[in-house]
Each structure stands twice: as C-alpha cells, then as structure tokens.
Amino acid sequence: MPEITVAIPANETSYALKIEKKLLNKVGKEIAQIFNGSKIMVVTDETVHGYYGETVLNQLKTAGYDVQCIVLPPGEQTKAFSSMPNIYSQLIEFGLTRSDLIIALGGGVVGDITGFAAATYLRGISFVQIPTTLLAQVDSSVGGKVGVDLPEGKNLVGAFYHPKLVLIDPLVLETLTDLSFADGMAEVIKYGCIKDEPFFNLLMDLSSREEVMEQIEYIIEKCCTIKKEVVQADEKDTSERMLLNFGHTLGHAIEAYYNYETYSHGQGVAIGMVELSKIAEEKSLTKSGTTEKIISILEKNHLPTKLAEPRDYAKILTYIKKDKKNFEGSLNVILLNEIGQAQKLKTNRQFFDALKTGGTTN
Template sequence: MAELHVGLGKNSYTILIENGLRHRLPEEIKKIYSGKKIAIITDHNVNAHYGSQLEVGLQAAGYETLVVALPPGEQTKDFQMLPLIYEQLLDFQLNRSELIIALGGGVIGDLAGFAAASFLRGVPFIQIPTSLLAQVDSSIGGKVGVDLARGKNLVGAFNQPKKVFIDPEMLNTLSDHFFRDGLGEVIKYGCIKDAAFFSFLQTLHTREEMMAHIEKILYTCCDIKRRVVEEDEKDTGERMLLNFGHTIAHALETYTNYAKYSHGEAVAIGMVAITRLSEKKGFTKLGTAAAIEAMAKQVGLPTELHMEEIDLDSLLAIMTLDKKNLDDHLKVILLKEIGNSYVQDETIAFFDDLENM
C-alpha cells in the first residue's frame, strides 16, 4: 500500500493507493467515520460494477445507506442536477455530521463534492475514484463544481475530501476509450513538472504496459499534485500550472457541447496547440510540441484542433470566461521545455494565431 499525506492544516487528508482496496473500504471508512448514514453518489455504469459491493459492505458494517445513481457523462455535471440530488439527500434525512461518498470518475467526483460542499452548508465527503483521470487528478485537491451552459466548472468551491481511496484494479473495468482519456492528464504531469517521468511514459506503448506500471504512474501523478496543492490550495499561483492545456481544452469541450471530445482528449489537443503557439512566439524550446504530440499519438489521443471546423471568435469568447481571466489578463500556462512550466499574463489575443496552427 502506498500512502500520501496532503498537508493542508485542518483540511489535511491521506491518499491511499492499493490493489484490491475496494474490498476493505468499509473497514477503512470505519477508521474515519463513526456516524450512522452514508449517501453514495455514483453513475449507472460504476454502480453496476461497484455500487452493490460497497453498499452491502457498508450495511454489514452497520451503516444506513442511500445510493444516488446518475446518468454517466459530462452532461450530468450540470447545475440543474443539484436539486435532484438534494431532494434525495433530504428524503434520506442526511445531516451535517454524516457522510457522502463520491464513487466514480471526474464528473461524479466534482458533482458529488460540490453537492457535499453546498448541502446544509457542508457535509463531509470522501473520494473513491474509479477512472484513471479521477485517480491521477480530479479526486485530489478539493476543486469541485458544476458546468453552466456557457462554460465548464463556472460554479464551484474548494472542498477537500476527508480521504481518497484509490484501487488501481478498478481501472480494469474502464473501456479503452476512457483509459486513454486519463492518459491526457498523466502526460500533463510529465510536461509541467517531471521530464524523467515524461521520458518513462515514452517507453510505454500499450495499455498492458501502462497497467504493469500503474502504481508508479498513479503515485507519481498524485505526489506531484499533492505538492502543488500544498503550495497553493486556492489556485492563485503555483496550482495554475495544473491547468496546462486546459484553457483551450475547456473552451473546446464547451464549444462542442461535450459531445465530440472527452476531457483527456481535449487536454491533449490543448497541450499541443498552446505549445505550438508558444514555440512560434519564442517562449518554448523548439521541438517540445512535437514531443508532446508524439507522446499523445503513441497512446491513441487526438492532437489536432481542426480549426477549419471551428469559429475562432466563438472559441475565444468562451475562453474569456475562463476562471484564470483576471483583470482582463489571462493566466496562460506555458512550458520552457518538458518538465519546466510557468504562468504568464497574456490577453486573449495570444490565441489569435490558433487559426494558423
């Protein structure tokens, strides 16, 4: 078992990474929660694989349980979904001293975490991430929220979980598409903080090879995010580096109504596009974009923005709503080279050349 401590004062918590951990979850939850009721928020796909096992185990441990199973997909992470969740929590009579579990991928983690932050002004919650993207990224750091029609993650909060339980074996039930999706975020960590990790990823060509080293991959990504979050919990400086490629990615997801690209695919496209731009402007070592593009293609991720299919003005309008747009300056995350990232103030005009990428 690998264990990481996220040191945030009174908001500190532990990340546990262990194959087969799902079989011991009731025992582990007993160590941190002595109340009566637990609400499990999940989606239909994850519920079919793991919901019953978790619910039966928790009931055997003496807890009363509620399972809120929602449709899968980014469309579920919608502000209008919250009242439906609140109604079920009210019917269950969950109180502020009890517990919510987020069982699922990034969508469920964000949605359940925000429901926990806002219901009764705050109910404790834990993360049990079941997708690669959630295990390496979104379950850690306390960013929770929902989407609005005009953009992604525009309503949210910082709400740190009480614990994160990661069982790498849960990835065995992921489709190849969503396994690749998570690799977009994995590659990001090498790009922004760890050139040696990026080089290691370049030696892995198949899902089987990735899974043979999955505990190292998970630990490395979680440790990088842990250190960044400890430095900057509320996303005002260092933590912005975690959004490398995301300004373009979030705009692309919104522009295509979350129907064409999954998040990791959009991140891969965004990382390549912004690095091409920054190379052209002289900010980034030549060849960096090509290395990211080759790595993304190696694991089956898309890399082209296809601007002939996109109205640039509409895409830029979405970008202006980005949360990193402060005082008419957008905080743009760039690389000097692989493993060396920084934040730079730019106007939206920085992205005008996307049309020529």
C-alpha cells in the same frame, strides 16, 4: 467609525490518499477508521453502479451503516447546476445531517458534482472520494476542487472543499474503455510535461495500455504526489497551482463549444497542450522541438493532437473570455519552457489569434 476585525484561524486540512489493488474490497473497514456516524449516501453513475455499486454498498452495510445510493446518468452533461436540486432532495429525503457522510463512487463527473453537493448541502457535510477512472485517480479526486458546469462554460460554479479520504483501487481501471483510459493518460502526460521530465520519458517508453498497467501504482502515486505538492503550495489556485492547467484553457473551451459531446476532457486537454506549445514555440517562449515530443506521446496513447474542424476555432475562442483564469482583464496561460518545466504567462486572448484562421501551422 467603529471598526471590528474578524480573525479566523487558517483551516488546517489533512487527509490520506490510499492506493492499493483490491482496496475496493476493504471500503467498509477504511470508512470505519474515519467515520463513526450512522448514515452514508453513495453517489455514483449508472455505469459504475453496474460494476462496483453492489460491492461498495454491501461493504458499508456489513460495517453497520445505514446506506442509500443516488445513481446518476453517466457523462459530462450530468455535471450541470440543473442536476443539483434532485440530488439535494434525495439527501433531504434520506435525512442526512452534518454528522453523516457522502461518498463519491465514480469518475471526475461524479467526484466533482458529489463534492459540490457535500460542500453546499447544509453548508458542508463530510465526503469521501472513491475514484474509478484513471483521470479521477490521478487528478480530479485530489486537491479539493469541486463544482458543476454552466451552459457558458466548464466548472464556473464550485468550491474548494477537500474530502476526508481518497481510496484508489487501480484494479477498477481494468473495466474502463480504451477511450476512457486514454482520457486519463492525457492528465498523466500533463504531469510529466509541467514538472517531471524523467517521468515524461518513462511514459514515452510505454508502448501499450498493458505496459502502463504494469506500472500503474507507481504512475498514480507519482501524479498524486506532484499534485499534492502543488496544492499544498497554493490551495486556492492563484499561483503555483495554475501550472496544473496546462492545456486546459483551450481544452475547456473546446469541450464547452461542442456541448461536452464531441471531445472528452482528456481529448480537449491533449489538443490544448499541442496548440498552446505550437504558439509558444512560434513566439520563442518554448524550446524548439517540445511540441513534437508532446504530439508523439499523445499519439502513442491514442489521443487527438488537432481539432477535426479547425475552422471552429474562431467560435471556440469566445469561450476563453469566460475562463476562470481570467484576472483583471488578463489571462493567465500555462506554457512550457521545455518538457518538465512550466511557467505562467500573463497575457490576453489575442495570444490565441493564430487559431482564428484554422489553427497553428504543423
């Protein structure tokens, strides 16, 4: 029979991450360097819009762009597939074409849902990330993962779709609540856990949010550099990039079980890192004492290290079977050999069985 081969050259993707205090006051100039179209839709949420919406919109208008804004309710509940038709309708009403641009101004929820809209509207339109939370600045705005949640689990619908530019202004972190700041620190700590023991030790020596902010540019740059290197080695999350999911398998299940209302992403990941390390230590897969170090640094950053209702684990674990890291009946779990060294373990849901009776031993 006839056989035709379709060979498509690999898509060469490259974009800049710019980290600078007061960068938000230069948005118009920065966008002008990478976009010469006419229309820009800014997507943000009510909280961020109150702080920075006017600044960004005025910057873009001054640069000569025709600008409109979509303002979403804040919170993980917004990052649902059911939110997409309204977003698409507003993009269509504005007359946005493939030659135009979308800007995500906000935290991880805004960045993820805006990126997914950009990836799917007209089969792809350029977008820019302007992350305004610590979590988004060090993690979710980098690497091209975009998507939305389903009732069955987190990030089950999405795409790999990179922005044209990421603009990071550390000064916007000053308006974060302590809860939101701590949320981001969970991801910061994760980077030290999986890839960089000296960085982990530096974070351990910082005793307050104020001390973190004194070194915030270095901290953001370090996290983004680690993620850049991992993503460049494995864009589609099939090998090396999975290391970034340390604590996330259980963390995502915790978030989903409580309908994204009881535990934030960072809190879920914090608990996930601890419980996973406890199990791994008990199985002699992780160096003894590692969990104690993780608990210490998380508590210093006001993050939970255990579930308030451990008996809920029996039901929480049912969400793990829906996790994206399930492949061919196996589950890829990320463990630490020790602080700064992570590995991927191919196992199954039974790995978490110790949690069914109310959590691991303390």
